[in-house]
Amino acid sequence: MKCKVCRGHAVVDIRRHNAAFCTDHFTEHIHNQVAKAIKEFHMFGPDARLLIAVSGGKDSLALWDILLQLGYDVTGFYLDLGIGSYSTRSKEATIAFAEERDAKLIVRSLAEEHGFTVPELASLTNRVPCSGCGLNKRYEFNRAALEEGFDILVTGHNLDDEVATLFGNVLHWNTDMLARQGPVLEERVLGEGDRRRMALVRKVKPLVRVAERETAAYAVVRGIDYIVEECPMVEGNVQHKYKEAIAMLEESSPGTKHQMYFGFLKKAASRFADETDAANLVGCANCGSPTIAPEAGSDRVCSFCRMQSLAQRRRDDGYRARPVRVRKRR
Amino acid sequence: MRLRNPDRIIEVSGPRTVPDLLRSLEIVPEAVLVIRDATLLTRDEELEEHDELEVRPVLSGGAGGPGS
Ligand code: SF4
Ligand SMILES: [Zn+2]
Ligand SMILES: [Zn+2]
Secondary structure, eight states: OBOTTTOSBOSEEEGGGTEEEOHHHHHHHHHHHHHHHHHHTTOOOTTOEEEEEEOSSHHHHHHHHHHHHTTOEEEEEEEEOOOHHHHHHHHHHHHHHHHHHTOOEEEEEHHHHHSOOHHHHHHHHTOOHHHHHHHHHHHHHHHHHHHTTOSEEEOOOOHHHHHHHHHHHHHTTOHHHHTTOSSEEOOEEESSGGGOEEEEOEEEOTTTTSOHHHHHHHHHHTTOOOOOSOOTTOTTOHHHHHHHHHHHHHHHSTTHHHHHHHHHHHHTGGGGOOOSOGGGEEEOTTTOOEEEOOOTTSOOOOHHHHHHHHHHHHHHTTOOOOOOOOOOOO | OEEETTTEEOOOOSOEEHHHHHHHTTOOGGGEEEEETTEEOOTTOEEOTTOEEEEEEOOOOOTTSTTO
């Protein structure tokens, strides 16, 4: 195949755009797609201070590279989840990436911040690792952004991530989740007058126009040494099954993913407008993070603090946790 | 031809294309990248018997999204 722009030898073909690109023009194409998403969804201006959550995987490292290339002031944030050698290797990949580019990076560890790794939390609370992990990541990313004074938290969710999440939310009609499915989640402020404070930082997903295969291809052509291996706790995660099913639909009908996600944003998202309006949010009695106002009589504690205190109680009681299986998916 | 990650050797008869190879492995092209000598291959590339290829999965699966 020939590059759509220069007719040189193509290395990547994108069927939904009916185009193939050489290395240079593919890089340019991806930069343009990200710049377009930032503009289209009014994500941030040229002077914003950005914090990007990075995992050492292809999406977040590719996006970090793209934002640096586009000239943004963007700092990496790596959270060590304590998932054995997977965490060690992904941390090394992230640090190496930052050093090569002289990029700013903040590293924190869940165990050091709160006392529990993801596998420990999962076995102490008897929940699947990904649910506790997701909760902890959201909490820690937001806390880091607020504490370190960033305007915006950037995440590497790509088109396939968003479509798979949308697909799952539609399968189960999670209407409250559908309300929060867009590429931008607005900030949340709590309190009045002097006590007014930022509680949730604005979150954006600049990769929504880029398919997962393209972020991987971008990482390869840019020589980004990302962690190819998957988190060992991912086994049984439905997100991956959705992605495989959607990839088959995309294969037989290129453009399906784009159509589903952007069609939703255009034609349906507003019908699920966020019902958890600011009036319903209160600060957690323990940590101050926003949480839905509880029924009269129950504690005003956020889900993160509830999970932490359950794990702490069980550890203190010598709870004999079932070990969490760590196995590769395939 | 030799495949990497996991490493294995598969028999092919004559030059074939990337889609032929993926079809015989029952892999959806949208879910992988095919890499030869550190270079990405488009769908129409012809393959040779002595080729060493990596078929790299690109779909990750964590509920927490990136960070996965
Ligand atoms: S796969 Fe699950 S446990 Fe592993 S990093 Fe992703 S969300 Fe966390
Ligand atoms: Zn070109
Ligand atoms: Zn709390």
